[in-house]
Amino acid sequence: MRESLRITEIFHSLQGETSRMGLPTVFVRLTGCPMRCTYxxxxxxxxxxxxxxxDDIMAQIASYGCKTVCVTGGEPLAQKPVHILFKRLCDEGYSVSTETGGGQPIDAVDPRVSRILDIKTPKSGELKNMLWANVDAVNERDEIKFVLVDRSDYEWARDLVREKQLHQKxxxxxxxxxxxxKPVDLAEWVIADKLDVRVQVQLHKILWGEKPGV
Structure with missing residues (x-):
C-alpha cells in the first residue's frame, strides 16, 4: 500500500506569515488537530x-511550478507519514517549512525543514498541552511564534522571551x-519594551480576507 496522508487542501498562494511573508508558496494543509485554540x-x-x-501529493505540488512549500494544518505532525513527505520534498530540492502547534515532538522533523513552532499562550486555552521540550529543540533554521489575544498574552510572551532568551535560539x-x-497596539508595546522580536500581520487576510484556500 502506498503511503498516504489525510489532506484538507493543497493550494498555491502567497505566504502570509513568518520570515517568508510574501513569497509564492504551495500550501499542503493536513486534516486533524488535537488542540482547540480559542482563536x-x-x-x-x-x-x-x-x-x-x-506520490499524488508530490505530483500536485509539482504542477504549480513553485519550489517553496509550507506543510500546515490542523496539526501536520499528528500524522506520522508526514515525515515521508518532508524527506521527499527536501530530496527534490523544495524549500520546506512546517507550522506546528507545539504539542507534538519536533525533533524527528527532517533537519532541512524550517519548523515554525507556535508557543501557546494562556488565552489560547491550550497552554496545558504545550510540549516544552520543543523549545530546546529549535535552532537558527526555525522560528518561534506567539499568537497573542490581548495585553495579558503579550506580557506573558514578553516575559517568557526574556526569561528563556528565546530570540537567541x-x-x-x-x-x-x-x-x-490591534496590530498598532502590539507594535507600540514591542517598541516600548525594546524586544528583539518581529511583529507580524497576516498578509493573506489583508489581501483576501479570512477564508480557506489563501
Whole structure:
C-alpha cells in the first residue's frame, strides 16, 4: 500500500506569515488537530478531508511550478507519514517549512525543514498541552511564534522571551489575533519594551480576507 496522508487542501498562494511573508508558496494543509485554540482560523481542517497518496501529493505540488512549500494544518505532525513527505520534498530540492502547534515532538522533523513552532499562550486555552521540550529543540533554521489575544498574552510572551532568551535560539514572531488585538497596539508595546522580536500581520487576510484556500 502506498503511503498516504489525510489532506484538507493543497493550494498555491502567497505566504502570509513568518520570515517568508510574501513569497509564492504551495500550501499542503493536513486534516486533524488535537488542540482547540480559542482563536483558531482553520477549524475547517479538524475533520473531513480526503486520503491522498504521497506520490499524488508530490505530483500536485509539482504542477504549480513553485519550489517553496509550507506543510500546515490542523496539526501536520499528528500524522506520522508526514515525515515521508518532508524527506521527499527536501530530496527534490523544495524549500520546506512546517507550522506546528507545539504539542507534538519536533525533533524527528527532517533537519532541512524550517519548523515554525507556535508557543501557546494562556488565552489560547491550550497552554496545558504545550510540549516544552520543543523549545530546546529549535535552532537558527526555525522560528518561534506567539499568537497573542490581548495585553495579558503579550506580557506573558514578553516575559517568557526574556526569561528563556528565546530570540537567541531562533527568530521570534509576535502575531496579533485577527480582529482581537490591534496590530498598532502590539507594535507600540514591542517598541516600548525594546524586544528583539518581529511583529507580524497576516498578509493573506489583508489581501483576501479570512477564508480557506489563501
Amino acid at each position: 483558531c482560523d482553520s477549524a475547517y481542517a479538524f475533520t473531513g478531508g480526503k486520503t491522498v497518496a504521497i 531562533a527568530p521570534v514572531i509576535f502575531s496579533p489575533v485577527w480582529e482581537s488585538l
